[in-house]
Amino acid sequence: MAKGRALPLLVVDGYNAIYASDAYLALVNEPGKGLDPAARRLSTDPFDRAREALLADVASFAAGSFEAVIVYDGARNLSTERAEREIGGVRVVFSREGQSADSVIEQMVTSARDEGRPVTLVTSDNTIRATVAGVPVSLMSSALLAREVDSIEDERESDERLRGKGRMALEDRLSPESRAALDAIIGRSRDSGSARAKRG
Numbered sequence: 001m002a003k004g005r006a007l008p009l010l011v012v013d014g015y016n017a018i019y020a021s022d023a024y025l026a027l028v029n030e031p032g033k034g035l036d037p038a039a040r041r042l043s044t045d046p047f048d049r050a051r052e053a054l055l056a057d058v059a060s061f062a063a064g065s066f067e068a069v070i071v072y073d074g075a076r077n078l079s080t081e082r083a084e085r086e087i088g089g090v091r092v093v094f095s096r097e098g099q100s101a102d103s104v105i106e107q108m109v110t111s112a113r114d115e116g117r118p119v120t121l122v123t124s125d126n127t128i129r130a131t132v133a134g135v136p137v138s139l140m141s142s143a144l145l146a147r148e149v150d151s152i153e154d155e156r157e158s159d160e161r162l163r164g165k166g167r168m169a170l171e172d173r174l175s176p177e178s179r180a181a182l183d184a185i186i187g188r189s190r191d192s193g194s195a196r197a198k199r200g
Contacts, residue, residue, distance in 0.1 A: 010066035013123035020142030024050045057149040059088040073101035
């Protein structure tokens with residue numbers, strides 16, 4: 001990518017993504033359910049935890065590859081707080097009163113397309129998909145995003161396990177044949193190496 005050129009745009013249809021994933025839906029609850037009374041008064045929106053999880057996942061998915069925006073329908077937001085904000089490199093937008101999230105998404109994608117900027121739209125809403133499809137707009141279903149995020153998480157856990165194993169000495173990771181060849185090259189017998197290890 002040319003220096004100074006904007007990253008491709010990733011636009012996520014927020015509530016569509018939440019409803020497409022059992023993991024996000026499991027976080028949608030009755031307002032304040034399971035919270036102590038003081039916290040319950042502060043949490044009035046059952047989507048708070050699901051939106052936070054989606055935000056973290058989109059940030060992980062987009063990192064270094066996309067400028068990411070999650071668009072939510074403001075009418076579904078029980079809180080009166082609808083200010084646009086950026087968290088973890090992801091912009092969060094709520095549609096204004098009388099405006100749908102679909103129309104905000106269409107405007108964003110159309111504007112980027114007019115600039116010739118690559119866009120990936122994450123939604124399973126066929127109406128939006130039909131409205132904005134075409135070069136340079138790529139479409140990704142909400143379910144596919146959830147699978148991609150799961151894959152990233154699996155890779156991260158695998159890397160952490162490997163890093164834990166990476167603390168072994170090099171010779172401990174060699175096959176017996178390779179270790180014997182290394183010992184022969186450096187002129188050390190297995191017995192002297194073992195004795196040295198016992199003394200150390």
